[in-house]
Amino acid sequence: MVKKLFKHEILAFWRGWSLIQIALLATALFGRFIQLFENNTAVYDIVFGSTTFAYSILIMVAFVGTLFSGVTRFYKNLFTSEGYLTHTLPVTATQHIMVKLVTAVLFQIATLFVVLASACIITAGDVLVEVVKAIGYLIGEIYEYTGAHMVLYIVEIIVVTIVSLFSSFLVYYTCICLGQLSKKNRVLVSVGIYFGMSMVGQVVSTVLMTFTTFPVFEDIVMYFTDHPITAIHISLCLGIVITLILSIVFFIICRMVMKKKLNLE
């Protein structure tokens, strides 16, 4: 069943997603093409400037659009009229959430690769060579400073990025699910819950930051200052653990609402 759910979820996601990505790649290609006619005329500046502007906007649209698609797919497919079919499929709530979540995250990762590919296209040639050289130089510098720790950093950054992607979708899913517990104005309630959760998050992080200024944490802050390489490892790992715990909590809330409190009206 999970395979079939994935098949239909990917098909549904692909429709809107692919259009934006094609537009992005086409704009990048056009941007590279017009560079072949580079000259000092105002016409060239206007055409190239507008293409670069459109390309930058499309990069933003690609990321935000994928996030938006992931969230709206979850809402529309589970909590609007489509839900009458989705919730009567012989599939568990866990499978529904997992499939929607993993698909959304995979498409967001795919968006990153498409954006990288488009960047390679628009800068193809001397600029790309220069960019690759600069990145190579930067990596060399970091390696010289951190040594073998760099490999660990890369792994930790990849893990923290993936976990954060899961968590970012789960935050929205949780707000949508909690909004369904309301008797009316469910979308509005979901939006309210989102702002409420963001505010709580801000307050908690501010309080935690304030704690670090307390004398009792002085030794820890001192240790971090003296051992920056270890400090980065600890910060990244702590980020992974906290985000993972929050993701699990969000997942459990969504599952509980869909399994025990579903009220499709």
Next chain:
Amino acid sequence: MSTLLHCENLSKRYANVLALNNVNLDLESGKIVGLLGPNGSGKTTFIKILNGLLTPTYGKVTIDGNEPGVETKKIVAYLPDNSYLNTWMRVEQIVDYFKDFYEDFRPELAYEMLERLGISPKMKLKTLSKGNKEKVCLILVMSRNARLYVLDEPIAGVDPAARDYVISTIINNYNPDATVLISTHLISDIEQVLDDVIFIKDGNIVLHQTVDEIRAEHQKSVDELFREVFKW
């Protein structure tokens, strides 16, 4: 005949409204049952609970011994009172969707019925008229070889010719060993096909009898008795 559907003190409350009040009910296999009641009597609430779309406030329901969940969804074919079709799929894609998820789905039967209606599998669902969308939903549901068909207001809002189509589609395609639960307030159109009748009023089951018993006991048609029971 064995009990397929069992409800015990089933209740559902929305804020201050008691939509279902201690419903106790047993339905056997192989019957066509009319769930009859005026608008707001609790029919849709009851049906949604059977399908796991609503959580009861109190009491329990079992279908073939299982509470609503994956096992019951495998054997229950549900037609809601509004279209659940998305707008982007083609007819053949929604047929594939049903084929993928329901082991008892018979695609050849679905295509046969669609062809009779002149609906091409290549058509986009959003281009179908409201009436044809409802018919596609009915075809999808009746193409399943289910144990329990739950049809919520299948003939509401359709013209008399379409009503005949809907009723004949139900009668000609359901699995004879299965139970068909049809909710409606349009009794006269459906009376001739019913074996059993359930009257539901303000969330309470006020009558559960066979059509023959009603005719013998009350000397009335189901429609006449309905008008008497639900008189304003």
